[in-house]
Amino acid sequence: MLVTNIPGHDRVGEFMSDQLESVEDFRIRARAWLSENMPKLDPAKEYNTNRVADREWVEHRALQKKLFAGGFAGICFPKEYGGQGLSPAHQAAFTEESVSYEMPLRLNVPSLSICSGMLLDMGSEEQKQTYLRGAISGEMILCQFLSEPSGGSDLAGLLTRAQRDGDTYIINGQKCWSTFAYAADFATCLVRTDWDAPKHRGLSMIIVPVHDDATHLQRVRMVDGSEEFCEEFFTDLVVPAGNLVGTENDGWTVGQRQLFYERQAVGGGSPYVSGQPPTRGGSSATVEEVARAVGKDKDPATREIVGWQSALDTVNHQLIKRITVGMASGEYPAMASSMMRLAHAEIPQHKMDVMLDIAGDEAVTSVVGGDGYLRSVGVQFLMRQGASLGGGSSEMSRNMISERVLMMPREMAADRDVPFREVRRGR
C-alpha cells in the first residue's frame, strides 16, 4: 500500500505540529465566535429542502464570507489559500459547536469537499490562489462537469472534446449529472484531448466558467420534484489554456483524485465539510419521529425496527471513523473509501424502507396545505436508489473493493489499450 497514494498525507506533519492551537482552546474560541456572529437556527424557518434551495444559495454565500472574515472558513485547508491550517479534529469540534447555527452547508459538497480538495492536491499555484481561495472565501462556488449521457460508470469513456487553439482550449460536447451547477461559478471539466490514445490517456481536466454564452445549461427534474442536477451543452466554449489542471492528457490522474474526494464526501468522511444539516425541520425525518407521528412508538415490533436503524446509523459513523484512521495511517489503500460509499448507500436505503413501513398508509396521501410530513417519507422513498447511484454506483464500489482492496482479478475491458477512436460505442 503506497502511503503516497493517500491525499493529505504530506500534510500530516502540519496537523501534528506542536504550534497548533489545541482542539479544546479552538472549540472555546469557536463557540464564542459563533454565538456572536452566526444566526441561530430558527424553528419557524425551513432548511435544507429543495423548496428553499434558491434562497439558501444566496444566504450561504454570505455565511461563508462571514466564516472567512472570522477565520473559521476552510478549517483543514492551508493558510496560504485562505484556510486555517488546522486538523480534522478541529473541524469536527467546529461542526459540533455549529449545530444550532445556520451554516453555509450548500457549499460543502461539491464545492469545498470535492473540487477544492482536488485543486489543493493537483492545481497550479495560480489556480489555487484564484479558485481554491475563491471557494474558501465565499467569493465563488465550484462544481464538477464529469458524467456524460453516453455512460455513467464508464467515466473515462467520455466524449466531450477540447481542442488546443493557441492560448486557449475550444470545448464541444455535453455533460450531465452536474450537481448544483446552476448555482456555481466555475466547474472542473474532464474532457478528451487525444483521440488516438487509449481512453484513460487522452483526458484532461480544465476549469471552465459555468455561465457562458457558449454553454447552454438546464436543470433536470428528478422523481421527487427536485431540480438540483443540471446538464450542459457546450458549443465552441473558449477557455484560457492556463485553466488546464495538471498536464494535458493526464486528466485521469486529476480526475481520480477528484473522485477520491467525491467518495469521501459522499461517504460522509470529508475533512473539508463544515457543519451538519439540522435534524429537525429539514427534509430528513428520523425514524423515531415517524414512529411517534403515527403513534407506534410503544409498539414492540416498531421499537425493534427503530433500535436496529439507530444501530445501523451508529455503525455507519463508526465505519467512517475507522476507515479515515486506516487511510491516514497508510494501513488502508485510498480505495478503502469505497467501503464507506457502499455502506452509505445501504444504510440510508434501509432507513427509507423502514420509515415507509412505519409511516404505513399515511405515507401516500397528505392534506393539501398541511405539512405533508408523512407523505414526505413516501416522496423520499421514490428517490431511494439515488443513494446507490450518486457519486458512483454501488456496483462500481463493489468492483473497487474487490479489485483494489481484495486484489481480485480485474473485469475484462474491451477498450483496454485500444486507441479511443477505435473503441466500439453504442448508439
Add this chain to the structure above:
Amino acid sequence: MDLELSEDQKLFRNTTAKFLDNELPVEKVRAINKEGGGFPAEFWTQGAELGWAALLVPEELGGGSISGNGFQDLAIVAEEFGRLVSPGPLLPVNTVIAGLVEGAAIGGPDHTETIEGLMSGELIGTWAAYEPKGHWDPLNPSTTATKNGDNYVITGVKDRVEAGDAAGVFLVTAKTASGVALFLVPADAAGVSVELVDSLDFVRHHATVTFSDVTVSADAMVGTESATADIVERMLQVVVALQCAEMNGAINRVFEFTVQWAFDRYSFGRPLASYQALKHRFSDMRTWIECCNATADEAVKAVNNRAENSARLVSVAKAYIGTKSVQIIQDCVQMHGGLGVTWEHDCHLYLRRATTDRQLFGTPADHKRRIADLIGL
C-alpha cells in the same frame, strides 16, 4: 482488529495468537470435540499465567495489564479465541471477575480469595443467569434467596450455564424478599447439582444447575442488593463486548480462508475470484466486516473507559455483529459449495461459535429493543 493498538498491545496480540496456535490449533480443537468437548485444565491455567483472568482485576488485588487498558487487552484475547474457535472459559470467568470487582468497588462482602483463585486459573467461575424457558431477563429471576438468620437459602434452576461442569463457583442471580441479589455459590455446596446439556458450540459446554435449598452465608452476596442492577449491567456489557470480539475474530478468519479459496479454486478455467457476481458478494462481506470491526472496537473502548454511552454502544455492536456475523459465515459457506456444509470443513466450527455468541446474553432482537429504550423512544 483495532487500528490504533499500542506497541504493547500488538505484542500481546502476537504472543496470544502464537500461544493459541501452538497449544490448540484447529486440529486439536477437533480432537477435543471428539472426546466430548470442554477444555484441558492445563490449557486454562497456562492461559491464566499469561494474564487471561487478570486483566479486569485491579492492581491492588494482584491483577492489571501492561497497556493499562485491561478490557481492550481482554478483547484481543477474545478475538484470537474467535479466530481459532478456542475452548476455555474466557467469557464466564472474566464476567464473574467483572461482577466481583464491581461488588468490591461498591463495598460489598470481601471476595478477594475467589478473585485470586479465578486469576490463577485453578478456580473456574461462571454466571448462572438464565432460567429454563426464560429469555434474557437477568433481573427477573424466579430462583429465590430466602434469608434464614445469618444465611440465605437458595432454591431454583439455572440453565445455559457455560462451563457449568468445570465451575467451582457459580454467580447466581436470585430474588430476595426486597429485590434481586447476586450470590457466590460453591459448586460443592450441599444441594447443588449439575447436568450437562448438548451445546451447539463445537467444544464449549453448557449445563443446567439446580440449587435445592442451598445454604450460603450472607457474606456470599456480591456487592449489595441495591447495587445489583449496576453490577449486572457491568457484567452484561463485559460478556456481550467479549462475544462481539469473539464473533469478530471468527468472521475475519473465515473471510480470510474463503478469499484464499476464491483465488485457489478454478471453475470453467478461471478462479472464482474472477467472477463479478462473486466479487460483488465478497465486497459486501468485506464492507460488513469493516463495519463489525468498527463497532466492536467502539464497544470495547466504551466498556474499557466506562464511557457514559457504553450500554448503547455495546448493544449496537451486539445487534450488528450478531446479525451480520452469521450472515457472513453462511455466505462463506456458500462460496465453498457443498464442501462448506461438510463436517470436515472448518466453516461449521466458526458458525457454531458465532451462532452461540449471537443467541446468548441477549439476541440481536433483544438488543435492538434495548437500543430503543436507551435512545429514549
